[in-house]
Amino acid sequence: MTDAAQHLLDVLGPDMVLTDPDRMAGYRWDRANDPGAGTPLAVVRVSSTEDVQTVVRIAAEHRVPVVTRGAGSGLSGGASAVDGGIVLSTERMRAIEVDPATRTCVVEPGLLNAEVKAAVAEHGLWYPPDPSSYEICSIGGNVATNAGGLCCVKYGVTMDYVLGMTVVLADGTAVELGGPRLKDSAGLSMTKLFVGSEGTLGIVTRIVLRLLPAPRPASTLVAMFPSLDDTTNTVCDITAGMRPSTIEFMDSASINAVEDVTHMGLDREAAALLVVQSDEPCGQAATELEAVREICGGHHALEVFVTDDPDEGEAFVAARRMAIPAVEKRGSLLLEDVGVPIPLLGALVQGIADIARERDVEIAVIAHAGDGNTHPLIVVDPTDPDQAERAAQAYGEVMTLAIGLGGTITGEHGVGRLKKPWLGDYLGPDALALNRRIKDALDPDGILNPGAMF
Numbered sequence: 251m252t253d254a255a256q257h258l259l260d261v262l263g264p265d266m267v268l269t270d271p272d273r274m275a276g277y278r279w280d281r282a283n284d285p286g287a288g289t290p291l292a293v294v295r296v297s298s299t300e301d302v303q304t305v306v307r308i309a310a311e312h313r314v315p316v317v318t319r320g321a322g323s324g325l326s327g328g329a330s331a332v333d334g335g336i337v338l339s340t341e342r343m344r345a346i347e348v349d350p351a352t353r354t355c356v357v358e359p360g361l362l363n364a365e366v367k368a369a370v371a372e373h374g375l376w377y378p379p380d381p382s383s384y385e386i387c388s389i390g391g392n393v394a395t396n397a398g399g400l401c402c403v404k405y406g407v408t409m410d411y412v413l414g415m416t417v418v419l420a421d422g423t424a425v426e427l428g429g430p431r432l433k434d435s436a437g438l439s440m441t442k443l444f445v446g447s448e449g450t451l452g453i454v455t456r457i458v459l460r461l462l463p464a465p466r467p468a469s470t471l472v473a474m475f476p477s478l479d480d481t482t483n484t485v486c487d488i489t490a491g492m493r494p495s496t497i498e499f500m501d502s503a504s505i506n507a508v509e510d511v512t513h514m515g516l517d518r519e520a521a522a523l524l525v526v527q528s529d530e531p532c533g534q535a536a537t538e539l540e541a542v543r544e545i546c547g548g549h550h551a552l553e554v555f556v557t558d559d560p561d562e563g564e565a566f567v568a569a570r571r572m573a574i575p576a577v578e579k580r581g582s583l584l585l586e587d588v589g590v591p592i593p594l595l596g597a598l599v600q601g602i603a604d605i606a607r608e609r610d611v612e613i614a615v616i617a618h619a620g621d622g623n624t625h626p627l628i629v630v631d632p633t634d635p636d637q638a639e640r641a642a643q644a645y646g647e648v649m650t651l652a653i654g655l656g657g658t659i660t661g662e663h664g665v666g667r668l669k670k671p672w673l674g675d676y677l678g679p680d681a682l683a684l685n686r687r688i689k690d691a692l693d694p695d696g697i698l699n700p701g702a703m704f
């Protein structure tokens with residue numbers, strides 16, 4: 251056993267500190283299944299900010315890396331374990347306090363997104379950001395990746411709801427940032443700096459979230475299209491003048507993968523479909539979706555279905571949410587997260603189809619289309635090295651395509667380890683150097699999630 255592992259065991263005890271390789275195995279990978287994930291010297295299941303400070307101080311003394319892990323649902327290898335490092339799991343940090351008077355809650359990072367939603371709903375309140383993985387991802391992971399989701403097109407992403415936090419820095423100091431105040435211009439925007447920092451600048455141990463009044467029931471429109479261009483042009487026309495609460499896209503490959511699992515009667519022949527929701531009050535939802543229906547008709551929609559029954563609508567949203575696991579049944583996935591300005595969504599989707607054809611690989615595309623944020627899912631046959639090589643080439647080409655269109659390599663999943671080679675191309679040398687200066691200032695010994703992002 252290493253000195254650092256023994257030190258952790260001596261101070262924190264065997265209930266909190268795991269060193270048995272079998273028990274640590276489940277903490278080595280996130281959902282990206284990064285082949286480069288290492289073997290940690292210990293997994294520490296902390297319960298408090300003080301525990302986190304202790305772990306970081308021991309790590310700093312022994313100069314060993316600390317990879318923070320929420321629920322491990324990440325799709326970019328951000329929580330991959332590092333050889334000889336510590337995995338710090340927040341799974342036991344699950345407290346939440348809701349304050350209806352300030353319409354905020356204070357939550358520990360290990361609570362799942364769905365559990366936060368349920369706890370605040372008891373007070374008639376709503377935490378909007380809704381990644382498709384909301385039942386299996388932690389709120390700390392959401393903050394660390396600046397997670398998005400389906401309703402973010404109208405209600406904003408995680409960043410828009412984080413008012414404050416406690417964050418443990420690389421020297422073990424616990425800093426309080428922000429608080430339950432809706433406006434705050436004092437000092438630099440430090441809270442925002444840590445949102446999306448993927449555990450590379452500090453470890454978030456307490457989060458103050460802004461809440462909204464309970465959501466209104468949504469009406470839902472589902473439209474099938476004969477071509478990708480018709481579908482993306484519809485998205486552009488909708489977003490030019492309206493703000494529905496959901497605008498989700500599935501291409502033919504995703505429709506067929508979901509239909510294989512659900513048998514819910516989706517049109518297997520359609521080139522793509524859109525799921526659009528409106529939660530406007532007082533009958534306005536019907537008016538908004540009628541306008542969407544007209545736009546769909548103008549772009550040759552094959553079929554348009556509208557319902558104000560929340561359960562019926564939720565079935566289509568659930569179908570969209572299950573697209574990743576459904577496509578995963580066809581092989582391992584290289585999962586992308588590229589986004590572009592909305593008018594270029596069509597060029598991105600067409601370009602991805604071209605790459606799939608040229609590389610002879612299957613790429614299913616789903617998208618939070620109203621945000622211009624797509625998830626190309628490249629299906630890989632790991633038993634076929636030639637195909638795996640072509641898939642890897644396609645993975646890079648999709649990111650290069652997005653950058654060429656003025657887009658981003660990641661809209662919501664983060665850079666992690668898998669997209670790191672493309673970060674410089676996206677940011678450019680000056681912005682990359684600025685990122686590195688901030689990292690070096692906050693973590694001079696590079697112990698916080700080394701290998702991720704930078």
Ligand SMILES: Cc1cc2nc3c(=O)[nH]c(=O)nc-3n(C[C@H](O)[C@H](O)[C@H](O)COP(=O)(O)OP(=O)(O)OC[C@H]3O[C@@H](n4cnc5c(N)ncnc54)[C@H](O)[C@@H]3O)c2cc1C
Binds near residue numbers: 317324449
């Ligand atoms: C089927 C499926 C669908 C998904 N859909 C979406 C979607 O719609 N939108 C979306 O945004 N994402 C989506 N994701 C990706 C994933 O769920 C999100 O990135 C989520 O925010 C990760 O949370 P986690 O708790 O699992 O974090 P982890 O995977 O454990 O960690 C993610 C990153 O955050 C860091 N981290 C975790 N906790 C902390 C902390 N307390 N302090 C500092 N750093 C920390 C880790 O080091 C790592 O870099 C999906 C994933 C799956 C499997």
